[in-house]
Amino acid sequence: MSRGLLFSGHSVYINDIDDSVNCKILKFADDTKIYQAIYLEQDICKLQTNLCTLVASSEDWQMLFNVDKCKVINMGYNNKHSDYLMNGSKLESVNEEKDLGVIVSDDLKWE
Numbered sequence: 001m002s003r004g005l006l007f008s009g010h011s012v013y014i015n016d017i018d019d020s021v022n023c024k025i026l027k028f029a030d031d032t033k034i035y036q037a038i039y040l041e042q043d044i045c046k047l048q049t050n051l052c053t054l055v056a057s058s059e060d061w062q063m064l065f066n067v068d069k070c071k072v073i074n075m076g077y078n079n080k081h082s083d084y085l086m087n088g089s090k091l092e093s094v095n096e097e098k099d100l101g102v103i104v105s106d107d108l109k110w111e
Helices: 011-020 041-060
Strands: 024-028 031-035 096-099 102-105
Touching: 011 041, 031 041
Parallel strands: none
Antiparallel strands: 024 031, 096 102
């Protein structure tokens, strides 16, 4: 009987995901966030490129993102709002989002 090696959780697969993106990334359990200051059109393109890179990486590891649960929150008053896509689907833009039990709003207030 041969013995295999079993890894529990996703951390083995996602720990190198930071290497593939050129923006800030936060990971906790099965939750991944990327963020970047948006001042110019190039910043929007850079963030979209990073989203595409994350999707490609998730496909390579066969650990797909649930696009229906992915959202965009534009923080700050001078932030250029833009639409972002994952797998060809437009991500929902929200004014607030619950993150690890805390509701964070686009004006950076929290509950």
